[in-house]
Amino acid sequence: MTALTKPQPDGAADPSSEHAPGASLHSPVIDWFDEHARDLPWRRPEAGAWGVMVSEFMLQQTPVNRVLPVYEQWLARWPRPADLAAEAPGEAVRAWGRLGYPRRALRLHGAAAAITERHGGDVPADHAQLLALPGIGEYTAAAVASFAYGQRHAVLDTNVRRVFARAVTGVQYPPNATTAAERRLARALLPEDERTAARWAAASMELGALVCTAKNESCHRCPIASQCAWRLADKPAHDGPPRRGQTYAGTxxxxxxxxxxxxxxxxxxxxxxxxxxxxxxxxxxxxxxxxxxxxxxxxxxxxxxxxxxxx
DNA sequence: CACACGTGGGC
DNA sequence: TGCCCAAGTGT
Incomplete structure (x- = not known):
């Protein structure tokens, strides 16, 4: 049984929650997003699916502020997948600069080549076709399908996982690796309406990035603070196994x-x-x-x- | 499932 | 000063 199917106190549940679990979270978070969302270039309509896809590759483990300038140069130089596919892979690696994890550049180049060959040069809208591209995993496939094409998918990144861990599960941090329970929860919380689901995906992610941060969270700015299970439990510290730090020096x-x-x-x-x-x-x-x-x-x-x- | 895989900024 | 963290993927 998930937290969502836990028996509710008599009469305590919102009447709508029976059919829309988490519905009481949707409006506050989406309204907050409407007011506070950052104006990022890949969120503008002119970015297109390719812009969204490029941004998602670059944002895998790299902060927004460092991605911004490279993203702009990249899209100016290679405005369509076929433009990148026509280049040597090394040019992608060079243009990647110091974003880190340069294999992502190689995979993005490979994905552009596959899109050019298999999809007529257009970023596919189908989740399974996206997933089949190099460098695209569960998260990125859902993100592109949702952000670029407005589809209804559970978009489960580190921000969303943390928001759910706190607001719903009542713990400070999510597990080290994504669990089946988390996926189930994310699916259960997804609004039924496709448009609203896509908005929710972006909004819950932004909430984790700006307010419900890993450290120094800003509950006073949180639109769902009054419902947050972690906060209501007086914000108990993380117990479980320590979250593995990443070693680097000398490696x-x-x-x-x-x-x-x-x-x-x-x-x-x-x-x-x-x-x-x-x-x-x-x-x-x-x-x-x-x-x-x-x-x-x-x-x-x-x-x-x-x-x-x-x- | 645990680990490898870059880089830089914040506290 | 280090340790922690950042829109994950592939093996």
Whole structure:
């Protein structure tokens, strides 16, 4: 049984909640969104589905403020999927700059190529077709279908998960990995009406991004503070297993980052010696470079030269 | 399912 | 000063 099917106190439930669980959350959150939503370029009508899709790739684990300038350059240079598909993948990696996780750039390029081949150059509206594209998982498929095409999907990102964890489940943080219970809850909370569902998806996400933040949440600005289970329980601290921190210093990831930074800046093939300078320890350095080549982020050339992938 | 995968800003 | 966090995906 989910929290939603828990027996309600007699007469306590809103009459409409029987058919629309969570209905009492929809209006306050959507009204709040109407007033406080940020004016982000990918939310404007002219962004189109491609703009939405590009933004979703870039926003996977990267903050809005850092995405903004790269997004603008990207859309100006490659206004349609076919424009990106016509470029070398290395150009996508270069234009990705310092957004991090450059495999996303490669996958976005691959997705553009697949869209050009399989979908006539138009970002598909079908969830399953979106999911089949490289770099698009459960979240991004739902986000593009919902934000770009107004469809009714549970869009479950880290913001929404946190909002639901607090407002509905009454805990400070969601589980480390998305659970079946969370998906079930998200589906149950989805407004029936397609238009409203899409609005709800964007609104609940924005609430998590701006108000119901991971740290220093602003309950005084929250439109559903009076209904929030976590707040009503006096905001108990997270218990469960500690949320795994991400290590970085000294890892292969750091080495990869340095190697790729050199190649992004270079506009002709780079000799091995130039790459050797970014990291002292030779075994780890070689492993990192091999990894980049295996991932298709770096192309080795005869004579110990390297460059971003041209094919 | 746990882990790898970049980067930079906030406290 | 570090630790935590940021619109996840693929293996």
């Amino acid at each position: 292969d990831r750091q080495v990869r980052g340095r190697l790729l930074a050199v190649l992004r800046e270079a506009h002709s093939p780079v000799p091995q010696a130039a790459l050797d300078r970014v990291w002292q320890e030779p075994v780890q350095r070689a492993r990192a470079l091999d990894g980049l080549v295996a991932d298709g982020l770096v192309e080795p050339l005869p004579g110990g030269l390297y460059r971003l992938p041209m094919t």
